[in-house]
Amino acid sequence: MTATTAPGAGPVSLAPSPAAPAGPGPRPARTAHPPRLRALDGLRLLAALMVAAYHYGGRTGEIGQAWGTSPREQFPTASSFFAYGCLGVQIFFVISGFVICMSGWGRPLRAFFASRVSRLFPAYWAAIILVTAVFALPWVAYEAVSPSDALVNLTMLQQPLGVDRVLGVCWTLWAELRFYALFALFVVLPGANRRRVVLFCAVWTLGAAVAEAANLPLLDVVLMPEYASYFIGGIGLYLLHRYGHDAVAWGIVAISFLIGQHYAIAGLWHPAHVDAFSYRSSTGIIAVVAFGYVAVALIALGKLHWANWRWLTVAGALTYPFYLVHEHLGWVVVGVLHRKLGLPSYATLLLTVALMLALAWLLYRFVEQRLTPVLKRSLSAVRMP
Numbered sequence: 503m504t505a506t507t508a509p510g511a512g513p514v515s516l517a518p519s520p521a522a523p524a525g526p527g528p529r530p531a532r533t534a535h536p537p538r539l540r541a542l543d544g545l546r547l548l549a550a551l552m553v554a555a556y557h558y559g560g561r562t563g564e565i566g567q568a569w570g571t572s573p574r575e576q577f578p579t580a581s582s583f584f585a586y587g588c589l590g591v592q593i594f595f596v597i598s599g600f601v602i603c604m605s606g607w608g609r610p611l612r613a614f615f616a617s618r619v620s621r622l623f624p625a626y627w628a629a630i631i632l633v634t635a636v637f638a639l640p641w642v643a644y645e646a647v648s649p650s651d652a653l654v655n656l657t658m659l660q661q662p663l664g665v666d667r668v669l670g671v672c673w674t675l676w677a678e679l680r681f682y683a684l685f686a687l688f689v690v691l692p693g694a695n696r697r698r699v700v701l702f703c704a705v706w707t708l709g710a711a712v713a714e715a716a717n718l719p720l721l722d723v724v725l726m727p728e729y730a731s732y733f734i735g736g737i738g739l740y741l742l743h744r745y746g747h748d749a750v751a752w753g754i755v756a757i758s759f760l761i762g763q764h765y766a767i768a769g770l771w772h773p774a775h776v777d778a779f780s781y782r783s784s785t786g787i788i789a790v791v792a793f794g795y796v797a798v799a800l801i802a803l804g805k806l807h808w809a810n811w812r813w814l815t816v817a818g819a820l821t822y823p824f825y826l827v828h829e830h831l832g833w834v835v836v837g838v839l840h841r842k843l844g845l846p847s848y849a850t851l852l853l854t855v856a857l858m859l860a861l862a863w864l865l866y867r868f869v870e871q872r873l874t875p876v877l878k879r880s881l882s883a884v885r886m887p
Contacts, residue, residue: 543818599736
């Protein structure tokens with residue numbers, strides 16, 4: 503596959519860029535093969551490292567057990583900045599909206615389904631097995647889920663089924679799956695075009711607002727009012743990339759940002775309090791969300807073509823497996839390096855990230871590169887009803 507999602511992503515290629523028209527209106531897309539979007543690969547890795555910083559030093563919980571004390575004591579100054587790293591997820595969702603729109607454009611439903619399943623599941627299955635096995639070791643202090651729950655986790659449907667999660671980050675994949683289903687049903691199946699995509703964004707935005715007002719659990723599950731705006735914003739940014747500056751596309755992006763920053767603050771802001779682990783200011787939250795939108799916008803409009811270094815392709819390939827394994831296995835590594843071997847906090851942090859990236863490379867090289875093409879070919883050969 504030439505496109506990727508966030509966080510479950512692969513190599514990113516530019517969709518056809520528009521050629522300048524002689525008059526007003528949307529610009530037609532070029533058919534020439536464009537260069538890779540390596541800057542988007544780099545942004546994805548940056549978002550993953552933000553999430554890792556949050557998990558290792560910006561929150562409490564099991565990571566405090568790994569350090570032996572609160573991360574705030576390990577990183578007295580940096581922990582307040584690490585606390586904003588959780589917003590890397592919102593950046594992931596914006597990237598996902600961009601890339602799923604790109605990868606689904608002009609692609610039949612069967613090919614879209616095969617590309618998504620083959621891209622998400624091989625590394626995910628490996629991560630589930632690996633974390634379950636490590637947590638089952640007698641010297642590891644963290645409790646493993648039951649064998650039955652671990653098997654359900656292989657479906658990626660553990661959250662709606664109320665099953666204990668093997669991977670803490672898998673809640674974001676449940677949001678991604680729902681986005682893929684909506685996009686496949688209302689855009690890919692009938693055939694993507696500008697009018698249909700704009701209508702999809704408008705209806706989903708209004709539907710998410712209605713779901714919030716109605717307070718009906720089913721609507722919340724399907725329309726995801728808390729996360730919909732980020733995916734929609736990414737779709738709007740792809741329209742700008744494909745067709746150029748356009749008031750409707752900019753309107754989609756602007757409205758999605760205004761709604762998205764609201765939900766980010768609603769979910770992550772709290773009054774400064776002595777008993778709270780960290781304090782995120784509303785201004786800081788808005789700034790990080792805005793950074794994600796601006797960064798993807800610059801990439802969409804071709805302002806970061808100069809960031810075309812080959813190593814960014816590798817960075818993009820490592821992002822998804824790193825995202826999957828870094829949290830839970832990071833607890834084990836931090837405990838060994840810091841409490842057992844006595845490494846300083848920052849040395850432990852950097853070495854843990856490096857080891858998780860090395861593990862991500864192994865998963866990419868020996869799991870994804872081998873299983874993804876096989877699974878994709880198998881699914882592509884299946885007849886859709």
